[in-house]
Amino acid sequence: MFWEFRNTIRDYMVQVFSGLFAVRNPANANAVIPMKEAINQTQINEKAERLLNEYGNHILRLAYSYLHNLSDAEEVLQDALIQFIRTAPQFVSTEHEKAWLLRVAINISKNKITYYKIRKTDELHENLAAEEKEDLDFVWDAVKRLPLNYSEVIHLFYYEDYSTAQIAKLLNKNESTVRSLLLRARAKLKAILKEAYDFEE
Amino acid sequence: MILKSKYKDVMEHVEVTAEMQDRIMKNLHSVDFGKKQGNGMVNSRKYISIAACLVLLLVGAFFMRNMTKPPIQVVPDIVEYTSSDELSKGVGFMVREVRTLPFDAHRIQYFAYWKKLAHIVYEGNENTLIFRMSAGSDDISGDYNNYNDVKSFKLGNNAVTLKGNLKQYNLAVWEADGYSFSVNTSAGISEQELLKVVQSVQ
Numbered sequence: 001m002f003w004e005f006r007n008t009i010r011d012y013m014v015q016v017f018s019g020l021f022a023v024r025n026p027a028n029a030n031a032v033i034p035m036k037e038a039i040n041q042t043q044i045n046e047k048a049e050r051l052l053n054e055y056g057n058h059i060l061r062l063a064y065s066y067l068h069n070l071s072d073a074e075e076v077l078q079d080a081l082i083q084f085i086r087t088a089p090q091f092v093s094t095e096h097e098k099a100w101l102l103r104v105a106i107n108i109s110k111n112k113i114t115y116y117k118i119r120k121t122d123e124l125h126e127n128l129a130a131e132e133k134e135d136l137d138f139v140w141d142a143v144k145r146l147p148l149n150y151s152e153v154i155h156l157f158y159y160e161d162y163s164t165a166q167i168a169k170l171l172n173k174n175e176s177t178v179r180s181l182l183l184r185a186r187a188k189l190k191a192i193l194k195e196a197y198d199f200e201e
Numbered sequence: 202m203i204l205k206s207k208y209k210d211v212m213e214h215v216e217v218t219a220e221m222q223d224r225i226m227k228n229l230h231s232v233d234f235g236k237k238q239g240n241g242m243v244n245s246r247k248y249i250s251i252a253a254c255l256v257l258l259l260v261g262a263f264f265m266r267n268m269t270k271p272p273i274q275v276v277p278d279i280v281e282y283t284s285s286d287e288l289s290k291g292v293g294f295m296v297r298e299v300r301t302l303p304f305d306a307h308r309i310q311y312f313a314y315w316k317k318l319a320h321i322v323y324e325g326n327e328n329t330l331i332f333r334m335s336a337g338s339d340d341i342s343g344d345y346n347n348y349n350d351v352k353s354f355k356l357g358n359n360a361v362t363l364k365g366n367l368k369q370y371n372l373a374v375w376e377a378d379g380y381s382f383s384v385n386t387s388a389g390i391s392e393q394e395l396l397k398v399v400q401s402v403q
Contacts, residue, residue, distance in 0.1 A: 040234075048229050056217035064215045073215070078225045086234055127214050139204065140211045145366050147388035149327060158208045177326055189204070191367060 048081055055098055058160070059105045065155040066109035068144060070123045076112070080104045102160075103170055106152070113148070142192040150185035153178055282311040285321070292319050296334055299384065301401035303394040304328045328388040332402070335381050342383035344372050354396065361399055363392060370395045
């Protein structure tokens with residue numbers, strides 16, 4: 001009786017300890033960590049990599065157009081990816097997926113501006129100056145000096161090639177408002193750039 | 202020259218580098234995406250990892266503090282109120298308001314920052330105006346942009362400074378009765394319009 005009890009206890013202890021060591025030993029890790037969690041982590045990695053490859057530059061550039069600072073823009077990109085993975089929204093097309101991410105990036109960027117305002121460091125200006133691309137630096141400086149509601153429509157229209165209807169949807173504004181913002185933004189840019197540039201293709 | 206292609210060229214100088222991608226992927230690994238917790242051992246491993254990170258952080262912070270003066274990250278204490286009266290109670294002084302806006306506001310939001318700075322947002326379709334008020338004489342606007350046009354005016358006993366570009370002004374700062382004030386607009390407005398806004402604050 002005593003030996004049976006002792007063997008039961010011993011078997012139990014072996015199970016407990018093998019479990020403990022399995023956690024610590026990477027070779028046995030899969031035996032302990034639930035498969036669901038392991039798959040999810042892989043899915044997260046795959047999803048994040050896909051989003052970064054497909055939309056990373058678009059989100060980063062949009063955030064930069066608001067914040068004029070690379071580390072803040074990187075934070076916006078990261079937060080947008082986190083929101084995407086956390087929310088796991090479903091879309092009928094990649095265009096909708098991209099628009100969702102840009103919308104989130106716009107919101108995060110605007111929140112950052114409200115609370116912290118725009119920082120002084122502007123790596124893009126520094127890079128363009130270092131590369132002696134005066135013409136590009138001139139354009140960036142002009143866009144940067146625009147009020148926020150002008151520069152955002154300029155970025156979405158000229159960089160993302162969105163129509164005024166798409167911009168209106170993205171910014172939750174009327175299309176006529178977007179058209180008028182675009183007109184005013186162009187007028188301001190013309191005044192700054194002194195007619196040196198044509199706005200159409 | 203065509204602006205569109207130039208602007209695209211500008212933007213291509215901003216890109217996700219391999220290092221940035223690595224940083225983001227690493228940071229994503231440490232995010233809890235709201236999954237169900239695993240068994241107790243996995244939980245304890247998680248907490249041990251967090252504790253180890255905290256210890257590393259503290260040790261790192263200690264050494265960094267002795268080596269350099271790091272920038273201070275301040276987590277803002279922001280409370281939203283539903284009215285000016287509530288905001289006044291929140292900050293401990295009678296908050297003034299902008300009575301004349303250069304546009305129609307469809308939403309007004311009231312915030313207290315660190316229980317001492319009143320921050321009111323007047324949101325319109327094409328412009329947004331932020332009014333701030335706090336005790337003291339510091340510039341409380343939080344606007345660190347470099348403006349080309351800076352003008353000073355005397356309104357009663359108070360000196361008001363307007364800042365903007367191309368005769369369109371975005372910022373006004375002034376002091377009165379022991380308080381600092383600022384008005385900030387997202388889209389620039391004329392000198393007269395901004396002065397009218399300042400005069401309407403009461």
